[in-house]
Amino acid sequence: MPIYEYEPVNINNCCNKCEHGFEYIQKIDDSPLAECPNCGSRVKKIISWCRAAVIETSEEHAQISRKIAAYEKEGMWSHAAELADTHAEKIKDNRLKMRAIDNYEKAGYDAGTLEKHAKTDNQNAEP
Ligand SMILES: [Zn+2]
Structure with a gap:
């Protein structure tokens, strides 16, 4: 998950936590x-995507998820499927794999054919 940075809108009306x-x-x-x-007191976001809170791949995963969602929204199913498929392989995410199949x-x-393909891949991944 990303860390967002906030600062107070009104510097005269804030606590020690949000002052700086x-x-x-x-x-x-x-x-x-x-x-x-x-x-x-009211705050505003300074930077988004400044850092990943956990590991870099989770930020990458989030970005790819959004990209897949964007393709789906546009109806670019094969693009969404290929991206989801490739990423699912990389991070071993079976739900993402099913999403890829759905988009295919x-x-x-x-x-x-694709489900068979996915099954074969899983067997290969777990000997
Ligand atoms: Zn505060």
């Missing part, structure tokens, strides 16, 4: 903080 700005760990999908969690189906590929 503070960091807050949030999910990508969470809406930005409007208030300091400590004193409740929407793109008009033969689902039966």
